[in-house]
Amino acid sequence: MIRGAILVTIGVVVAPLLGGLIAGVDRRLTAWFQSRYGPPVWQPFFDVMKLFGKEKLVVNGWQVFCAYIYITAAMLSVVLFFLQSDLLLILFVQAVGAIFLVIGAFSATSPYSQVGANRELIQILTYEPLIILAFVGIYLVTGSFKISQVLLQTKPLLASLPLLYIALCYALTIKLRKSPFDFSTSHHAHQELVKGFLTEYSGPYLALVEIGHWYEVVLILGLCSLFWATSWIGIIVLVGLTYLCEILIDNTMARMTWRWMLGYVWTIGLAMSFVNLIWLHGR
Amino acid sequence: MLNTLLFVLILGPFIAAALCFVVRIRHIRSFIVLAMACLLAAASLLLFVKGPFSHTPPSLLGIPTHWWILWGDDILLFTMLYYGFKHRHLLTKILVIFQIVCLDYFELFMVDHSKTFPLFVADNLSLIMVLIISIVGSLICVFAIPYMDKHEEKEGFQKSRQPKFFAFLVVIMGAMNGLVLSNNIIFMYMFFEVTTLGSFMLISYDRSEIALRNAVRALWMNCLAGAAFIVAMVCAYVTQGTVDAQKLIQAGHMGGIMLTPLALLCFAGLAKAAQIPFQSWLLGAMVAPTPTSALLHSSTMVKAGVYIALRFAPGYAGTFLSQCLAVYGAFTFLAASAMAVSQSNGKKILAYSTIGNLGLIFACAGINTPEAITAGILLIIFHAFSKALLFLCVGDIEQHIGSRDIEFMRGLYAKMPRTAIVALLGIITMMLPPFGVLLSKWMAIEAASKHLFVMVLLAVGSSLMVMYWARWAGILLSAPYGSQVTPERQGVLTRLPLLVLVGGAVVLSLCAPLLYSNLVAPILSAPSFSVRAGIFDNPTGAFLLYPVILVLGLGFICALYAARKARKARTSGPYLSGAQTKDPECFEGPMRKPVAVSSQIYYFESIFGEQRLTVWFNIFGGMFLALLIGGAL
Structure with missing residues (x-):
């Protein structure tokens, strides 16, 4: 019981702090790649605090509703993750947030928001099957969709699921809103669509969305960590390397079109997932 | 008690339909539909509370039940044949004639009607289906009352076609109740065919060219399902010597030859449920007024297809x-x-x-x-x-x-x-x-x-x-x-x-x-x-x-x-690059x-x-x- 309470607290409190910190480190590293000095590591927190202090300005009242549902769902999915719950359930709960964010974007009439929402749906469409198939891979190895079973493994999952991990990394790149897949919204200043589907979220509500995003980052990195969950060193090395790769990709790739993304990620990603699943099946 | 409930659930809608058809006064019709909706919902709840049963009701008016079924089937099939000729659709004609020949031969010369087994068997799956059909279906019928008035007003029909429309709307519910409760697959087949004819009538309601075309398409595709159903019955009877659904499910475990009828039943279910490549009939059904689509899509008709697949699922497991x-x-x-x-x-x-x-x-x-x-x-x-x-x-x-x-x-x-x-x-x-x-x-x-x-x-x-x-x-x-x-x-x-x-x-x-x-x-x-x-x-x-x-x-x-x-916050116009x-x-x-x-x-x-x-x-x-x-x- 106490253990459960501690895990829930970690999920609710520590996860966003960690997510914000990761965002700060990300910006520092990106600046370093680009020979800039970059903001302090705590900058994301300052940004969010500032957003909370801004005046409330609303385009459509439903957006407020959607922002709250988004952060609730994101928080719940992280808590479920720390409680070692069912992987598919976590994905579906996370989807509640993602979908409501899109619904909110659709509710504003600005074409930027509308086009961004359409693009975000394409992104969801692209990454969801990959994540589901990665979970199926985990199921085929451990015999269960529960994270608690994954943690009982003695061999890192990565050994049996290498291709699925790569496919999951595609999903990760999309979910983190990194180039070349960042066309629904992006953290870069040079957004072609202003701020994509987040255009009309502003002030405190944008701050909520930002915190929700931190939760999601922690969730996705947590999913990655499952692939080497046998030792803490394994987790840190795997997740660290993966995230470094993400930053590198973000900085070296140009933004592509959604057609390219859907075609490329589905053919390569699904093919790799399928091959990996067949290996497991063949055993 | 059970006899009354079965009567209300299965034959009640048919009687209500006849009344709707005969009494052409709007308010009375609305009342009949409302009363029937309440009655069906109540009866389904009572049946549900009673729990699973197997039962053979006494024969109606002293005539053995199988004769009623045979006559019912023949009336249905000849009506379909009539529409096949009326719309000059060759495939429908062939399929219906095939069904008439097979069915009459099967029932008159092959089946031994003296064998007794419960005609109606309900387990929880059937009871759930009865609840869905009777409650969701009734709600749709209630919704249809004001909807159809507005609809006819908009379309400007010379003469109201509502009597026929409501008649078939409620008939489908009775047929579905019969289908999910029957244990004799000949019964099942008859109710299956009633839903076919009912959907044809409902889709063709507007009588526009496109409505008729889509209705005929629905007719022949569902007739194909019906034909598969008959062949399945005949096969099952030849191999197992029974038309008892429970026996057929148990026999399925033996595999081999028993699978053919089960596969054909699945085929009938798939066509009924508009699975690809039969999806066009359901898409075409969209030309009909909304209550029709709601009824066909949610609680009846297509659910008959999946019900058959789930009902016989233990038979083809593995x-x-x-x-x-x-x-x-x-x-x-x-x-x-x-x-x-x-x-x-x-x-x-x-x-x-x-x-x-x-x-x-x-x-x-x-x-x-x-x-x-x-x-x-x-x-x-x-x-x-x-x-x-x-x-x-x-x-x-x-x-x-x-x-x-x-x-x-x-x-x-x-x-x-x-x-x-x-x-x-x-x-x-x-x-x-x-x-x-x-x-x-x-x-x-x-x-x-x-x-x-x-x-x-x-x-x-x-x-x-x-x-x-x-x-x-x-x-x-x-x-x-x-x-x-x-x-x-x-x-x-x-x-x-x-x-x-x-x-x-x-x-x-x-x-x-x-x-x-x-x-x-x-x-x-x-x-x-x-x-x-x-x-x-x-x-x-x-x-x-x-x-x-x-x-x-x-x-x-x-x-x-x-x-x-x-709501108290300041509002702002949508972002338009400042060129507002x-x-x-x-x-x-x-x-x-x-x-x-x-x-x-x-x-x-x-x-x-x-x-x-x-x-x-x-x-x-x-x-x-x-x-x-x-x-x-």
Whole structure:
């Protein structure tokens, strides 16, 4: 019981702090790649605090509703993750947030928001099957969709699921809103669509969305960590390397079109997932 | 007691139909329909409380029941033949004549009617079906009363066609009740044919050229299903010497020759449920008034197809047929979801979504583990409520805004706040947790995880499904800047069905653990989940239903509170790169002329276009069907 309470607290409190910190480190590293000095590591927190202090300005009242549902769902999915719950359930709960964010974007009439929402749906469409198939891979190895079973493994999952991990990394790149897949919204200043589907979220509500995003980052990195969950060193090395790769990709790739993304990620990603699943099946 | 209940549930609607047809006074007809709706709902609840039974009712008017059935069948088939000649459709004529010859020979010269076995057997699956048919179906009939008045007013018919319309609307419910309760497959066949004729009549209601064409298409496709059903009966009788459904299910375990009739029954079910390549009849049925589509799609007709597959599922467990059905169902799920993405016609989106969900239920029947069967049965329940609700909403919206295109539903919240919220809830119950449809989808995916192909198809299909629902939900809420929400006026008979259905969709999801442990678990060969404190748990996975409901519910309340508080906040026009004119929905275009802002949903015509995909999907669907039948022969 106490253990459960501690895990829930970690999920609710520590996860966003960690997510914000990761965002700060990300910006520092990106600046370093680009020979800039970059903001302090705590900058994301300052940004969010500032957003909370801004005046409330609303385009459509439903957006407020959607922002709250988004952060609730994101928080719940992280808590479920720390409680070692069912992987598919976590994905579906996370989807509640993602979908409501899109619904909110659709509710504003600005074409930027509308086009961004359409693009975000394409992104969801692209990454969801990959994540589901990665979970199926985990199921085929451990015999269960529960994270608690994954943690009982003695061999890192990565050994049996290498291709699925790569496919999951595609999903990760999309979910983190990194180039070349960042066309629904992006953290870069040079957004072609202003701020994509987040255009009309502003002030405190944008701050909520930002915190929700931190939760999601922690969730996705947590999913990655499952692939080497046998030792803490394994987790840190795997997740660290993966995230470094993400930053590198973000900085070296140009933004592509959604057609390219859907075609490329589905053919390569699904093919790799399928091959990996067949290996497991063949055993 | 049981005799009375069966009489009310099965023959009651037929009597009501006759009254509707004969008494051509509007108010009396409305009263008959309302009374019948209440009576059916009450009778179904009573039957449900009584629990499973097997029973042979006494013969009507002293004439043996099989004679009634034979006459009923002949009247039905000759009526169909008449319409085959009237519309000069060769295929219908051939199929109907084939059925007449086979059926009469079979019943008169082959079947030994002296063998006795219970004519009606109900287990929990049948009882659930009776509840869905009688309650959801009745609500749709009630909704139809004011709807049809407005509809006829708009169409400007010289003479009201409502008597015939309501007659067939209620007949279908009686036939469905009969179908799900029958244990004698000859009975089943007759009721199956009644739904065929009923749907033909309802689709052809408008008598426009397109309505007639689509009705004839529905007729011949369902006649094909009927023909398959007859051949299945004959095969089953030749090999097993019985028409007792329970015996046939048990005999299936022996495999071999028994699989042929089961495969043919599945084929009949697949055609009835409009699985690819038969989807065109259900899509064509959209020309009919909304209550027709709602009834055919949610609680009756297509559900007859999945019911047959689930009913006979234990008979083909572990066979090639079962595996084929799993892949075929999953394929349909993916294909229908993909084609729905390219649609802007609200009713068509709903139609494809129905086909997809039915595909998922077939896939569950094919996977054939206790988990999968649980998923299939729960999906039938939850889908019926949400889908009926959405159809009725689209019907209501169409009568107000004059279009069923989702692009025209932009800003519906400002014009019809009630209906928009109800429709939004319907959409959310179709795709997101903690609602029942997603719960069953979760069960289905976990049950499918050992079947690689099925799994991949389901994974891709379910993301496509989320896509077309999410954007529709968003569209409903979008409202131009500064528009005032005008309260909506709605008649009692329109509002009541909508509220009951939306309440049912939400509350039943909360009751999912109860539904499972009281209704579904007793009919499974082994319990698929242990349910404790609202948590569905088994070694494969766990769905924390009540905890999730609790947290999301709290979040929902906070969100509602915050949104209410934000009403006081300053509002601003949508972002238009700073080129806004005084009207915040316009920007300053070339020559300083104001240009109205517009945007459209992405329909991905080049990828998911209906015309582009239908041909290929039909070919694949046909191949799967050939595999399914051929493998069993």
